[in-house]
Amino acid sequence: MALEDDSQFRETPWHALGSTSEVFERLHTNLDGLTSGEAAERLQRFGPNALTPPKKPSFLAKLWGQLNNVLIFILLAAAVVVAGLREWIETGLIIGVVVINVIIGLAQEGKAEKAAEAIKAMLSSTATVIRDGGKRSSVDASELVPGDIVFVKSGDRLPADLRLVEVTNLQVQEAMLTGESVSISKNLIPVAEASGLGDRKCMAFSATTVSAGQGLGVVVATGDNAQIGQINKLVSQVESTKTNLIIQMEILGRWLATIVVLIALGAFLLAFLLAKEGFVHAFESAVAIAVAMIPEGLPALVTIVLALGTKKMADQKAIIRQLPCVETLGSLTVICSDKTGTLTKNEMTVVAVKTAGGLYKVSGVGYAPQGSFSLDGRELSADELAGVRAVLEGGVLCNDSALSEDGGAFTPNGAPTEVSLITAALKAGINLDSLKAAKPRVGSVPFESEHKFMATVHEYGGRRVLLVKGAPDRLLPMCSAQLRGDGAAEVEGAGLEGSAATAPLEEGMWVRAQEELSSQGLRVLALCRSAGFEREEARRAGSI
Template sequence: MDENKIRELYAQNEVQQVFTNLQSSSSGLSDEEAAERLKKYGANTIKKAAAESEWKTFFKNFSSMMAILLWISGLIAIVSGTLELGIAIWLVNIINGLFSFWQERAAKRATDALNNMLPSYVEVIRSGKKKQINSKDLVPGDVFVLQAGNSIPADARIISASSMQVDQSALNGESVPESKTVKYDPGEGSYAESNLVYSGTTVGAGTARAIAFATGMNTEFGRIASLTQKQTKTTSPLTAELNRLTKQISIIAIAIGLIFFIAAIFFVKYPLAKASIFALGMIVAFIPEGLLPTVTLSLAQGVKRMAKKHALVKELNSVETLGETTVICSDKTGTLTQNQMTIHYLWTPANEYHVTGNGYVNNGQIELNTKQLWYEENLDLRKLVQIAALDNDTSVQPNKKGGKPKILGTPTEASLIVMAQKAGFDKQKALVKYPRLRELPFDSDRKRMSTIHRWDDTHYIVLTKGSYSDTIKQCDRIQVNGKIRPMTEADRLRAKKANADYASRGLRSMALAYKIIDHDVDVNKINIADAESNLVFVGLATMSDPPRPEIYDAVKRCHQAKIRIIMVTGDSKLTAKAVAVQIGLTSDKARVISGNELDKMSDEELRHALKDEVIFARVAPEQKYRIVKNCQANGEVVASTGDGVNDAPALKQADIGIAMGMTGTDVAKDAANMILTDDNFASIVAAIEEGRAVYSNIRKFLTYILTSNVPEAIPSVLFLFSAGLIPLPMTVMQILTVDLGTDMLPALGLGAEAADPDIMKQPPRKRSEHLLNKGVIIKAFCWYGLLSSIISTAAYFFVNYQNGWPNVALAANGSIYMRATTMVLGAIVFTQVANVLNCRTNTVSVFKKGLFKNKNIWYGIIFEIILFFILTVTPGIQQVFNTTILTMSDWLFLFLLPVPLVLLDELRKWLMYHHKNI
């Protein structure tokens, strides 16, 4: 039978019929029967999707397209006779794979620790006696007890209840608690049946007994978790882009190798075997062996920086995906807002009072000091505060560690208690003076709650609070400036207008009223209808779940970065739009689409709506998933935030799923790519900035590493196309020295580069824009590469010029040739020193960013200079790499090389910054 039909069956049947269907009774099951059912239905737990084996995860880090290219590259090097080179390339691959595996394993351990919660217990009725058991041992047919603060362990039918209210925000995203009674009422929205409670939700107030009809994966919580686990994750944008780049580089390297092979045969007349080895060496030289470790290091550095900002990333590639985000589909409750109801205005027929952090402002003009017990000076406010505090079952317990106070009860009543405390009202003293005699609990029919107190020696007082529409009709009198008079139609219209005005701003209004009754009435026998009739209307208390303080700046930064935020919430349309407009998420013209309206829309209509300002309210789990999927169909890179089980399918489908660590459910955390350990939306913006920095750093690395390929290739071109008349200015081993030796550490330093100052003022990169784009090619080959080629080639000819060229032939061997090739290698190394500094920024001056700020780059520069020095002075190594000792004037020339190159590029950046069209 369909899950919805089963729910309806348990909701609509009488309690006795429910007992019969579940073969249970009000005395509960026996331990023997419960044990049998536990074998049949299994443990009451949410099963996680089968985890990928550690071995599979391990080998995955060695089988990407770039990793495969490096395995092949190493094999080519070994075949071409350079065993040491092949082993070095393979070691680079192995070290990178191990590092990547270690990073992801560390992230998984941190996530598991975050999800590792203490076992929960539930009080059940077994054979007529109360018994505490582990909630995982609960079975269908078990009768269990609920009270304020309890997590509900299973889907169940209420069989008795007193003032029961349940926070279902983890399941339906609705910030307002649902009232629960034995009587059936279908309610409004998802999971709103008045006599059903659901696994994963929390009791806000009251007490109840319920009988479980679904446990574990058969609950609504489990059903959504199952839906999440059936989804498969798509390839991350970075993985797809690296695969594309690998193909591009492979094609370029093979094409260059083929050209050099043909040229070596036809121009230099090399034998086939020698030409093959020469060509294979050039192929290896043009493959950026440092790309994979640089990408991994960039991602790892991003993960590390994000962890310090309370964002735990589970997969390395998720860091860069954040940087591509174009749309954030965000829940409202607990994500954009604080999930904490707060009083904003107190309204009496005589005036309106704005509630602030320190006091209350009368019509925005007179600030009243809370320490002076301001409400005592105003009879209407005094009565309103008195009702709010005394007609209230919620208590607020201070946190001894200085954190948020603990609320025992509903958020709505908590807001009234906090307001009264701010006013200086002492509830305990008031209860001594006006002891509570009876409570008329809240129910979903009346939508009111009343308490009866001793008022004086001859009177009782009835204090009532409830929804505006259901309370105002019980009032026939009104209190204005402390005086009671009959309520007129004009009074009702003014109150109605005030309530409508607050509703239009997304605020909830609660009406407060009272009446005095004589002592000759038996308060224990008075019925609810008589107690709550002929009330005196005092005023309204208006409240909302306020936005997080940091959300305003976070939204502003998203807009600057051209990132859209789409609110997807289970809350009402009015509340959703009011919050969205208040925090600057959308304009007042934004379209609000309800879950019911969404059901009637085709995917094409939805995709069209998603292109404009839009808010989604009263949505079900499957609908949020559908919204994310259609955003992606529009070509968007989607980040989806959430904390409840209802968010899990969307989190899994999204390009980047972001779960809340403090309030999030385990299902949401399992489905997400990233977890915010402080539940702070602003951390998402910081994470996006890091993601953009990672991609930018990979592109900077690519520019840098490709730059050296130009001066490496030009000497070979001169040799080949001069038919050998120009002796080879740079050997294959020297080329590989640059790629695998001197370039490696400075390139890795670029992976740790901080974000450029203007990175969050640029739009997200388009999917059609690739790592190896026109800008990278022009900068690497036609600017940095060209300058390096001119300088390194000039160094070769200058050494020969000092020794008689062009009057004598270019040296093909001997000390002059060794010095000339060493100078070519040295010129490339030292121009790369300038290039790595130049690549640190795109348009901003490197001096403005801080010339010495990235210490990793300077460690790399020092390393490459020392390595070059060792290559030039060490016997044995000199012969392998065709180098020799340089003169002091040679070293002076090399050390001065970076200065003009850096200054020249600073001029280019200045021109680009001030003239965008250049």
């Protein structure tokens, strides 16, 4: 069966269609997928699932872009005149300045183009697709077509825009599209046609990443028609404008050219008419004065200074396409954005741990476990971190994310907040594998936005311990006690019922701590645990 015409198909609000059966009907597909013949036919019609590369300027166009400057024109004119006077050293110097200026500009633009092409790396290279009567296979992502049924799981990068038809605790990291730093829990509920990208929870978008769970979706948009393709189009259509520095340099060049010509003409007339010098000698004097007035080093100096600024920004992972933009960025005082995820790397870092014993500061940024803990400005040794480790053990065990290392590079897999807890635990010297082996998980309650916490149950020493991680305002009312201190004795004894290691909960103190940390722009999580209980007690109580 043929699909509707292309324009109507592309304008379909897939997130607003009432049911998956209606989606299948529009796409003429089903859960068994397309046949190989149908997929090949649609590939011819819609084209490969790839972004259209922007039109690149030719080398001559790039060269003209570097030469199209009033000061450069003045230098070239001076070089021609000086060469006519057989002043070869001066000619070589002027030409050298122009060449250096052009080479630096072309090199920087080439680096920026390579960085701009990095958006293509965001697209998945392969996809797990269901075709030919329900057979699951792995295909090149560029071969996906509208109507294909795609399976995704934790760690996968979405290969195309999908309308979801099955989800199992599916969470997707969409910071690159929406700026939302937390993973979005997906469902099958359609939303209003005017809903924003972040509210379309029945959709999964190309180039975003599955942080947890798994799901099944039908492809509704590929290549340039996907949301990432729309962004690529907008980037390609950005008009080039002159920066303030270029405008000022052009004004300086015009004034300089006018003044040089007037003074050189005046010098020629004075030498020829008043001093009665010969025409050739008077002309040579005028040219010498004109050349002396031209600041040959100015373009090179400006280019070198801007190049140094560009290198500094490149060291901070910021790529500048055109050198004069460095001056414009240097003039910025405030950058306003509605979502931090659009400007940052979307990496979370634990910077403080609050316990009954005090507020511990954590150094280090990113997911690499490099940093230390300090209390009241004093760096702590490993023997002084019993309380911190007790908190972070809960953060590691009550956690569905992971952090992997490959050649010194640390790659997160899961929610940024959970990965940051793993990094903090590694900084505190916790052996993750040994901890999980010693306290295996026997049950869990996944995080849901309705109750704002996640809970896990672990087996330890013949007893079971409940660990909970979530919003402080939800967990504090459930708590009745806190650690009396951060010493090893208190931490070890806290799991024993009626132990002197615990004290009544000081709820006011914890509420004030939460407010203080939140006022600093920090995301605050509460980590709690129950007193251990026997397996038989749990069975009688109907617990996990």
